[in-house]
Amino acid sequence: MKLSTKGRYGVRAMFDLALHEGDGPIPLRSIAERQNISEHYLEQLISTLRNEGFVESVRGAHGGYMLAKNPEEITIGHIIRALEGPISLADCVAGEESNCDRSSNCVVELVWNQVKEGIDEVLDSITLEDIRQEAINAKQEGEQHGYMYHI
Amino acid sequence: MKLSTKGRYGVRAMFDLALHEGDGPIPLRSIAERQNISEHYLEQLISTLRNEGFVESVRGAHGGYMLAKNPEEITIGHIIRALEGPISLADCVAGEESNCDRSSNCVVELVWNQVKEGIDEVLDSITLEDIRQEAINAKQEGEQHGYMYHI
DNA sequence: ACAAATCCCGAGTGGTATGGTATGATTAAT
DNA sequence: ATTAATCATACCATACCACTCGGGATTTGT
Numbered sequence: 001m002k003l004s005t006k007g008r009y010g011v012r013a014m015f016d017l018a019l020h021e022g023d024g025p026i027p028l029r030s031i032a033e034r035q036n037i038s039e040h041y042l043e044q045l046i047s048t049l050r051n052e053g054f055v056e057s058v059r060g061a062h063g064g065y066m067l068a069k070n071p072e073e074i075t076i077g078h079i080i081r082a083l084e085g086p087i088s089l090a091d092c093v094a095g096e097e098s099n100c101d102r103s104s105n106c107v108v109e110l111v112w113n114q115v116k117e118g119i120d121e122v123l124d125s126i127t128l129e130d131i132r133q134e135a136i137n138a139k140q141e142g143e144q145h146g147y148m149y150h151i
Numbered sequence: 152m153k154l155s156t157k158g159r160y161g162v163r164a165m166f167d168l169a170l171h172e173g174d175g176p177i178p179l180r181s182i183a184e185r186q187n188i189s190e191h192y193l194e195q196l197i198s199t200l201r202n203e204g205f206v207e208s209v210r211g212a213h214g215g216y217m218l219a220k221n222p223e224e225i226t227i228g229h230i231i232r233a234l235e236g237p238i239s240l241a242d243c244v245a246g247e248e249s250n251c252d253r254s255s256n257c258v259v260e261l262v263w264n265q266v267k268e269g270i271d272e273v274l275d276s277i278t279l280e281d282i283r284q285e286a287i288n289a290k291q292e293g294e295q296h297g298y299m300y301h302i
Numbered sequence: 303a304c305a306a307a308t309c310c311c312g313a314g315t316g317g318t319a320t321g322g323t324a325t326g327a328t329t330a331a332t
Numbered sequence: 333a334t335t336a337a338t339c340a341t342a343c344c345a346t347a348c349c350a351c352t353c354g355g356g357a358t359t360t361g362t
Contacts, residue, residue, distance in 0.1 A: 001231065001270075003152055003240040005321065012259055027337065041322055047339075060330025061336040076262065080152065089154040107286040108163055111227065115273055122269030126262060135258040156350065178308065192351055198310075211359020212307040 007080040009037050010045050014079055017055065018071040018128040019135065025057075025064030045083060052082040071132055077123030087119050088112075158231040160188050161196050165230050168206065169222045169279040170286065176208075176215030196234060203233040222283055228274030238270050239263075 012035045020026050028046065032039035046065060049055050056068045067074065081087065090112040163186045171177050179197065183190040197216060200206050207219045218225065232238065241263040 001152065001154055001158065001235050001238050004319085007152065008241050008263075011262070015259060025337095029337085038322065040324085043338080043340095044322090057338065058330090059328075059338045062331060063329080063337050065338090076266070084152050087152050090159050107282060107289055108166060110285060110289075111162070111277060111282055112159075114277065115227070118273030118276075119270050122266055122273065125269075126265065131258060131262055134261060138258055138261075155348090176308095180308085189351065191353080194310080195351090208309060209359085210309045210357080213360060214308045214358085216309090 003080065004084060005041075006045055006083040009035070009042060010049060010079045010083045011076050013037070013042060013046060014049070014054070014067070014074065014128055015131050015135075017065060017067050018074075018132045021067060021071065025062070025066055027064040031065075049079070049082060052078075054078065054082065067128075071128035074128045075124040076126050076128075076131075077120055080123060087116050087123075089115055154231065155235060156192075157196055157234040160186070160193060161200060161230045161234045162227050164188070164193060164197060165200070165205070165218070165225065165279055166282050166286075168216060168218050169225075169283045172218060172222065176213070176217055178215040182216070200230070200233060203229075205229065205233065218279075222279035225279045226275040227277050227279075227282075228271055231274060238267050238274075240266055 013031050016031045016035055017026060028043060029039055031037075032042050035042075046055060050057055050065070054068055054074060055065045057063065057065050090109065164182050167182045167186055168177060179194060180190055182188075183193050186193075197206060201208055201216070205219055205225060206216045208214065208216050241260065
């Protein structure tokens with residue numbers, strides 16, 4: 001069970017935007033360069049992020065992307081679910097139509113639901129602001145000890 | 152982010168074995184029939200489960216599979232990790248070699264690790280015995296209300 | 303001895319998702 | 333007009349998933 005690049009790149013891109021909050025629209029190219037992600041590919045990801053209302057875009061020259069909400073309001077759960085669809089360990093949990101012949105009364109289904117809720121809780125407990133703070137702390141600590149902390 | 156059938160089928164098969172604990176070796180065919188899983192496919196899954204030490208096998212006629220440990224000692228995290236590999240949201244967390252150029256000091260890596268630990272905790276909080284109890288309770292309740300609970 | 307039941311093992315396969323490229327259109331600043 | 337950027341769509345190679353197939357090897361009943 002692993003996240004695909006969609007979720008991972010998405011979180012990194014949003015984290016990058018959070019670091020540059022207030023700097024006006026950030027062009028995709030600079031995000032892609034800093035995060036070392038294919039620009040064209042990232043385009044597709046950020047496009048769905050825009051449709052879901054997590055980023056705003058400004059077209060044309062000097063355009064780019066900005067967070068549409070405060071970093072405290074965006075969790076990595078939001079980002080990951082937007083890009084990868086709902087966390088669903090079994091089809092019967094997320095899908096509308098249960099194709100399981102055990103139909104409505106299935107014990108294992110209860111378990112998957114339990115797990116799904118647990119994972120969602122974990123993912124939604126981490127906001128972009130949390131990560132930003134962590135990055136700032138790490139950077140300061142790094143400077144004190146004489147090494148560079150890559151952000 | 153979803154579990155593949157490996158993990159799902161694996162948990163269901165192990166749950167089935169837990170329900171028949173003490174009945175001697177359970178032939179794969181009966182598990183496959185009850186759980187409606189391809190027998191050959193399940194064979195591959197239970198084979199790795201055997202190699203990982205979660206089930207024991209008895210060969211020959213009247214053979215089959217049995218849990219190698221008590222149901223309280225087997226979590227669905229054990230089963231899922233055995234069949235699907237470690238929960239790794241990013242490669243830099245699970246893999247031995249970090250192919251990320253941000254190398255050792257990466258903030259996002261910290262986040263993935265946090266999430267991974269959270270998910271592992273959720274998965275390891277549910278044992279086969281828990282599911283068995285849930286099944287028994289559900290069955291009794293179903294009988295009281297006059298409907299069949301499928302196990 | 304023989305047949306049936308069962309586990310064991312590895313190779314092959316069609317479909318789908320992943321992780322992108324390629325090409326071009328649209329919009330806005332200079 | 334030119335350049336910088338977002339938007340949109342189509343395409344593609346590869347890998348993985350969810351099996352199937354074809355056979356062994358081993359034990360038990362008769």
